[in-house]
Every structure is written in structure tokens, then in C-alpha cells.
Amino acid sequence: MDLHTLLVCTALVSFIMMLTMAALYIASRNESYLIDWLVCGALFFASNLSGILATNVDFPSFFHPAFANACYLAGHAALFSGVSKCLYNRSMWGVVLIVFVGIFVMHFVPAMNESIELRIVVLYPMIAALDISAMLALWKHRNEEAGKAYYLLIILLFIFSAQQLFRGYLLLTGIENTPWIEKHQLLNIGSLAVIAFYFLLTIAFSVVVTWRKELALREYSLTDHLTGWYNRKALEVFANKELKRCIRNDTQLAFIVFDIDHFKSVNDQFGHILGDKAIAHVTAIAKQQLREYDQYFRLGGEEFAVLVSHISGQDVELLAQRIRKSVAKTPLILDDETVYLTVSVGVAMLNPQETSWQTVLKRADDALYRSKHQGRNQVTSCGDLAKI
């Protein structure tokens, strides 16, 4: 294939990449890293377009490789920026700009302008460095829930960086001495590698977006939107998993269940909207007492459950008391009202030989109703937890 055809194909694939990122972004505005990848596609496209134009138009000698190379490297920087935004919510526009300006200006150094070898020495390792940085960042996050979505991108970046470095090495060490490949074949393979890279990159980016959106939707369907706590459906999913883990590791599992006292009168006195605020207030206060690995659920209405594992009976009772006390001492303060709230709490732990979290939750619920009957604003445990 001649150079011009290859350039046209590369431009076409990068244009498709740009369009795909734009379409995905319009459909999923929350996935803002798509803007970085859209810019990545646009820079690749601009680089190829300038290559195509240079074969027909007489550009000043410095302009063509300078602009095309600056766009191409800045495209790789924008790819890295998108990865950073996706993983750390931090774009790297500064890096993209520095790479673009740096590479463009670099071509004004006479030695750079005149020597292709010197350009290879600088540009090829830089491309590999940007891609390897993106690859390592994704690799670090491979065990997260969305981790599997990163694998295609990781493999792609690895293969592309490796071929980039290998091709650079062959070009520098004198392709004439290599009996199994000729220079024009190596250049063609390079262009085909770029086409394949853009094409697979578009797929890899789409996989990441689809997977992350799927996870976000799943999270949304498992979350109670008033409190931000998980809902009852989530309890089924997480408690089953946690129970299996606790039985396997021979560790403890406990439920702390609590319910806001006399909540009907809060609604009656202040109205439902303020009632909602009171529910959100109580859960926010309770959450401050929890560790990051505790799981918390709204069971319905004004009743909540906290699933705690790896904890002694004594500590789970102390935690339940902390929740009760913190709610009691932190009233909900509104413009012209102060609403005092309390909760009644029930606690139960997994018994030896017990294999169902539902029975533990039921016992915690029974203990909660004993707290209600004994006067509210108190903690009742099922059995003597101090011995567990």
C-alpha cells in the first residue's frame, strides 16, 4: 500500500474514533473523561490530516513534521489524561499542552529539523513513556470492580509501546543490515500498527465507558436516594457475600438495627418534607460512627441496619451505643426549629453453627422491639454478646 492511502485510512479511523467518543459523551455526560479521549481522537486526526495535506500542498519545511508530530504526541498525552480523569478524576491538560508546544518548538532546533534519526530518538520513547504511564495506572486499578474493563486497554497499550520501541530500534540500528525486512515494509507495518491501534483503542474506550456505566446503574439501583444508604435489595446481595466470607474465615458477623422513635409524630408535627430531612439527618449522624468497611442499609421507612464483621460482641455493643448517643445529642437544626430525635437499637451476632444472615437480622429486629417496649432510646442485645 502506498503512503498516501495509508495516511487516508489512518485519518479515517482516527475520525471514527473522534466521532465515537463524541457520541458516547452525548449519551453519558457524567463520563467526563470521554472529552479527553475525544480530544485524543481529534489530535490524531489533525496529525494525519496534516500528513495528507503535506503530500499535496507545499508547506514550509518546518511546519509539516512539527505540527503532525506535535498533534500525534499530544494525542497520546490526551489518552493518558483521559485515563487519569477516569481513575483519579483529574485531567492532565497541562501535560497535553506542554507536550504539544514542546514537540512543536523542538522542530525549530536545526539538528532536529534535519535529522529523522534524532527525531526518532526523542519521539518514539516519549510516545512509549506516555502509553506505559497510562498502562501502569490502569494496571494498579485492575482489581477494582471496573478493573476487568481496563484489560483490553492495558494489553493494547503494552503491545503498541513495545512495537513502537522495537520499530524505533530497528530504524536507528540500520534497517539496511536487517535481512528479513526492508525499510518500506517496516514503515508500512508502522502505519498499519497505528491504524489497528486507533481502531482497537476506540473499542477499548467504549468497553470502559459501557462497563463503568453498567456499574453506576447497578449502584444506583441498590441505593436509597434519600439517605445514600444501600436499600433492601442490596442487603440480599451484600449480606449473602459477607456471610460466606465470615464462615470461610471463621470471623464474626453482626447486625445493628435501629429505628427512629416516635417518627410518626415528627411527620405529623413538621410535615413529610421535614420528616425526610430528619431521616437523612439521622443516617448522616449514624454514618459518622461507622468504619469504611461497615455496610449500611435502609430497610424501609425509618428503620435501618448496619452489617458489621470482624468485631467482638463487646465492640458491636459499644458501636450501637455510639450510634444511639450521637443521634440523641445532635438535634436537627432548621431555620426556626430544633428537632430532637432518638433511636431504639437492637443488636445480634451470628451464633456458632448458624448459616443464615436472615435469622441474625430477625433476632436483631426482635431486640430492637424490646428496646421500643422498654422505653425507647436504648440498645438491647440478643443474648450475652460480651462473651462472644
Ligand SMILES: Nc1nc2c(ncn2[C@@H]2O[C@H](COP(=O)(O)OP(=O)(O)OP(=O)(O)O)[C@@H](O)[C@H]2O)c(=O)[nH]1
Ligand atoms: N417523611 C417520611 N416519613 C416516612 C417515610 N417512611 C415512613 N415514614 C413514616 O414513618 C412513620 C413510622 O411510624 P410508626 O411505624 O408508627 O412508628 P413511630 O411513630 O416511629 O413510633 P415507634 O417506632 O414506635 O417509636 C409513619 O408515619 C410513616 O408514614 C419516609 O420516607 N419519609
